[in-house]
Amino acid sequence: MNRWRAIVVVAISAAVIVMVASTLLFDQPLLRRPWVAPEVLGSEHWSRRLSLTQDASARADLAALLASLISQFLVGVLILYVVPDRMRYMAGALSAGWRRGARYLAIGTLMAIVLAAVGVLSILTIHTVPLPFILLAIFFLAAMCGMVALTYQLGRSLLFKAGWSGRSPLASLALGTLIIFAITRIPFLGGITLIFLGLAGAGASIATHFGSGKTWSLKPLMEEQ
Secondary structure, three states, X not given: OOHHHHHHHHHXXXXXXXXXXXXXXXXXXXXHOOOOOHHHHHHHHHHHHHOOOOOHHHXXXXXXXXXXXXXXXXXXXXXXXXXXXXXXXXXXXXXXXXXXXXXHHHHHHHHHHHXXXXXXXXXXXXXXXXXXXXXXXXXXXXXXXXXXXXXXXXXXXXXXXXXXXXXXXXXXXXXXXXXXXXXXXXXXXXXXXXXXXXXHHHHHHHXXXXXXXXXXXXXXXXXXX
């Protein structure tokens, strides 16, 4: 087993451990009610959470975790099947280095600010009240497509370096989804990471014209009919 294959195995194992640990140890009333002192829960609560046979809520939380992971993967599968060429182009663009990634993050952040400003202004006019919801849906779609491309590229890059590049694209998506999902489950840090990934994904979608590779221009409107 070469070094990158060992890295892939370790990454998968670490992702599973992080997801399970975050669910059993942090998805509990202590974090939902941060004003409750740790002594109130006591050590017995922790032991029950770790003993799945004694805590039905822990089993329910693990089931919800698995359902969330599977649903995120299936959404990615749907997008890959619907627009495979665009996802391939966007994934290639995301692999161009950290400078390109920083550029996409800046574009996504600027897009979020502009859409938020337009949404706030649209509330002032009754005819444009639905506009904020439409803009939110557009931004969510852009972020989701970008994140699917990012997770696919992450998985594909790791499998390629491990010598498993001949695997199905779905294997790349599954590996990337597992790692990214686990990172976003890290307490406190996961939410911040998810925001940055969403902004970068939205920026990648906008910069690549949703994976078409075309430039944003009004020239088609200037062409003679």
